[in-house]
Amino acid sequence: MSSTAELIDRAQNLAAAAGRPVEPSHGRLNPLGLREVRIEGGFWGERQELNAGAIIEHCEHWVDKMGWVDNFDAAVEGRLPADRTGREFADSDVYKLIEAMAWEIGRTNDSAMDARLRALVARIAPVQEEDGYLNTHFGRPGQAAKYSDLQWGHELYCYGHLLQAAVARGRTVGDDQLVQIARRAADHVCEVFGVGGIESVCGHPEIETALVEFSRYTGDPRYLEQARLFVERRGHGVLGDIEFGRSYYQDDVPVRDATVMAGHSVRAMYLAAGAIDVAVETDDEDLVSAIIGQLSETLAKRTYITGGMGAHHEGESFGADFELPSDRAYSETCAGVGSIMLNYRLLLATGDSAYADVIERTLFNVVAASPAADGRSFFYTNTLHQREPGSVPSGDEASPRASSSLRAPWFDVSCCPTNVARTLASLGAYLATSSADGLQIHQYAGGAITAPVAGGTVGVTVSTEYPVQGLVRVEVTDTVEGEWELTLRVPGWASVGATLTENGETRAVEPGAVSIRREFAVGEVIELSLPMAARWSAPDPRIDALRGQLAVERGPLVLCLESTDAPGITSVNEARILTELLDRTDEGEGVTVALREVTVADSGWPYGTGAVAGDDAPVTRAALRPYYSWANRGPSTMRIWLPVVGSDSVVPA
Amino acid sequence: MSSTAELIDRAQNLAAAAGRPVEPSHGRLNPLGLREVRIEGGFWGERQELNAGAIIEHCEHWVDKMGWVDNFDAAVEGRLPADRTGREFADSDVYKLIEAMAWEIGRTNDSAMDARLRALVARIAPVQEEDGYLNTHFGRPGQAAKYSDLQWGHELYCYGHLLQAAVARGRTVGDDQLVQIARRAADHVCEVFGVGGIESVCGHPEIETALVEFSRYTGDPRYLEQARLFVERRGHGVLGDIEFGRSYYQDDVPVRDATVMAGHSVRAMYLAAGAIDVAVETDDEDLVSAIIGQLSETLAKRTYITGGMGAHHEGESFGADFELPSDRAYSETCAGVGSIMLNYRLLLATGDSAYADVIERTLFNVVAASPAADGRSFFYTNTLHQREPGSVPSGDEASPRASSSLRAPWFDVSCCPTNVARTLASLGAYLATSSADGLQIHQYAGGAITAPVAGGTVGVTVSTEYPVQGLVRVEVTDTVEGEWELTLRVPGWASVGATLTENGETRAVEPGAVSIRREFAVGEVIELSLPMAARWSAPDPRIDALRGQLAVERGPLVLCLESTDAPGITSVNEARILTELLDRTDEGEGVTVALREVTVADSGWPYGTGAVAGDDAPVTRAALRPYYSWANRGPSTMRIWLPVVGSDSVVPA
Structure with a gap:
């Protein structure tokens, strides 16, 4: 591993410029950031525009309307708990919105949005206590004591989203007030939950992956160590038993002993993402293998054809193997986001394009399914079979979590809209990776990619109508001296008929990844043709x-x-x-x-x-x-x- | 309707002697009681023995072990809320146990059990307040205020089971301390929830049917009127909205406007039972038709082949039409009990043997499935497909409500064991009915039946190995002068091959009911043969x-x-x-x-x-x-x- 100083240097310079959401210290593939991968037009370009033009603004409107921003003002003004609105975790949706805005600002340099982000952060800052504690739901007279309800309180979960928002800000703009708040919160978490402190975990995983990324960003190994502690403690019954059983929050089996994902599907995915982060940074091969095995079993036996996860409304959880009813599919949008987080981390760690296949399936059939065409209503669950038309949710009121089959503008538990927003804003990063050897394109969208390789920077533009058509045209725009390798994913579903054309010659290619290693000239074009017949x-x-x-x-x-x-x-x-x-x-x-x-x-x-x-x-x-x-x-x-x-x-x- | 004085007379004499759980003032068929229908041996006789020898005692042990009886002592001794154990509705399981014991004592004159029942009642009595209020969970310093949580508090639900227990006692032993407690509670309910009082309802229906039966028992029309008010208020959003939606507790659509059962299935069944009771007593034909229509739709589209009801674990509720997954069947034992309650009331009201078909299906495939062969563990839910063996629940601890697929000795929410116990103890009543014209046998079990008809009492003994074999032998043991009608149900499933033999002649009979109207001689035998091929x-x-x-x-x-x-x-x-x-x-x-x-x-x-x-x-x-x-x-x-x-x-x- 690099020295702390080197890491800090890298975080402050490279990453801030590139806008990479995830940046492991090592792995088979290196991430690219949203300034290195620009999406222009097409399926995902349109969705990024929808995010910029409607979804984020819609989320800003609703967190305000629901009083979830006012909770912070109320804390400062001593109006809590009387004026508190929303569930225990309402703070987190403000943080996820800020993360979405941060990536969006990084992508587009939207100065009006930047001002709004700064204003939001300025309302949060004064709520942070001397010791770094920050939460609007606990600790004041009339509220439950801090950390008195780790099962359901979500305090650490909220910090997790705060830290992820700070990473987004730090890696696009650099250290600012948000990063400073996050640093104090992260220090506080290490202080309180370190060895000899409260030796427990949060009912809802999220802090784990966030602490690792914050450690990567800041270079401070303490945060990684704290994440490792959280991962290792879990599964030993450190949280109380509940009606759903301890498997609900993955406290029934230690992470490294589990063989398949179980319990609440979003919790399971976030935890696995954090565990793989810890495993990679600590070179814990056993933990890497455990997570790979769990995901493999989960994909083979507990995943919907859409990539959706979670077969039970009860406990929002995975079902038994092969228990995948279409009409009761929970398939929460956030579980799809979590699956993308996990699969992306495994793609970076292993280089196996099968993970990119899962990302593609989940992006097109879960994440893209959530927002309405106008970006102003969302699916929380994503059923595969709608038996009855159902009623149209109110455009003006938050809906119960999962009661309606039609998209609703907002939910009492509204994790999904802001999760969609932050995913779409940072989507570029998931499209391609690099290595010293070259560039790998995993997801096909029109745009431009530049990637650092040994000897300099290579670049391509991608032109495609994918997924309307199957032709992907890659033109080299920037190259380096000598050989490098351009790798294109051939999706698992393209088992018959995929072809690659270069230098006027077309050849069949098999699912997996096709690599071209040679010298490239600026202006030359490689075409991948994928079979799009139904x-x-x-x-x-x-x-x-x-x-x-x-x-x-x-x-x-x-x-x-x-x-x-x-x-x-x-x-x-x-x-x-x-x-x-x-x-x-x-x-x-x-x-x-x-x-x-x-x-x-x-x-x-x-x-x-x-x-x-x-x-x-x-x-x-x-x-x-x-x-x-x-x-x-x-x-x-x-x-x-x-x-x-x-x-x-x-x-x- | 009879005068109050007449009703009281009837309740005190006829009913007390007969032990009839349900006694409408009028209807197509008249109920018989468990002293009029005695089960001896065979499938149901063995289960009544299991109930007497194991299940009831097991329930006594567990309500004690869980501290649910001590809650009453704690109330008297001022140890509440500190010493309170169990959920909001823990009192109700003590009442349901007492109901089971009361029917059992009525059936067997078990004097040791009678002493235990009296001891239990004596511990409850001093908890009742001056105004009749009785609940261990509300109203004391440190507890929530009385009736402050009608959605989830279950206070009226608890009274309902108290009243049903009192009816069981009154109709077997006569007025005693339990009946006096119930009368004060019922008066209190009318006082507090009558017109001008709290014009709302209980989140969990049960008080409705209980009040009507208590009105039938006591002859006091006030209780019927209060039940009518509860039925009519419901469905107008008188309870707050909740995450499950108001349909969870049937407060979304007025009872008489609903077209199918929806929401929490036990709540739906208990409510419908109460509504039909009100409808019958008030000659409300529209309400009768509404309930018949709802049940018909529910049986055609929302019922498992076992007779089980409730397709969702989430909210323990009915699903959409034809949404009946085997592996996620909730099919709560109590919903089966509720379905039998409802179908029995409709059988009495209409005389339609199709309701007896449903009772038979539900008794054999839901109620009989709940207790283990030793009567010391129970299914709460009754899945139709067990994918994985699962783990054996602890024999020593209560299980979460529905987490295990194996029978558990007790549950944190333990409505089912005591519901099985009270149903088995009173089962005789569900087997046969009478009319001025004669006797109707609906369920086949070995034993003896006597029934009041015009002109006296008729009697038969039934000998059968049903359901191992299909032969049912009915011997006349008591007859009256002139013609009367013996009616035997031919189950709906017996569409081919059912025969009736009398006077040495055998003829084919069709599903429905076969009636023989003539003079009968003591000692003569009628045989029904049902086709038992798989x-x-x-x-x-x-x-x-x-x-x-x-x-x-x-x-x-x-x-x-x-x-x-x-x-x-x-x-x-x-x-x-x-x-x-x-x-x-x-x-x-x-x-x-x-x-x-x-x-x-x-x-x-x-x-x-x-x-x-x-x-x-x-x-x-x-x-x-x-x-x-x-x-x-x-x-x-x-x-x-x-x-x-x-x-x-x-x-x-």
């Missing part, structure tokens, strides 16, 4: 909820049937699909399918001789469209997994 | 969770595959059934099936080309056994719905 996916037979059903995917997009697109049928619940894809083209985002409606004999009891097969029902056509775009045209029913004609049970003759 | 059931095609799966039922029993009975396969999750039932006989409780194991290609991602169909896997045989008996032989996996060979999805060629 394709069927069948579920593992152990997923009972999906028996007899198929899904259609196109490129990285999971498609769905929305009732809006199938006016010929009663509801998506009665639709049965004929297994032939119609009007397949390699352009556009959807595909047409043929449907028959199953005939259901109404009776007073739903168990008997079974369905009428519906073989003679008229065939209608319906467009399958990308899942991320559903529910933007009014209340509807929707399903990703489509029952095949003839799959309904009948009693044997 | 039979397939296929699900409504809109139940996505059951696509490609079949269940096997035998008589009133739902069968299941438990891993214990299929040692040749890896787990029930991989078993695929061949659609031929082997070794079918008309005796015994199970049946043998042939299984193949599906081959699953292990991969890192569970969505791809689908299953290997497993057509060439070796065939093993396994016994399907009654669902109620599962998990009595150590940890296991289990499923009711069996995927058919070839039902697994594969990607189209």
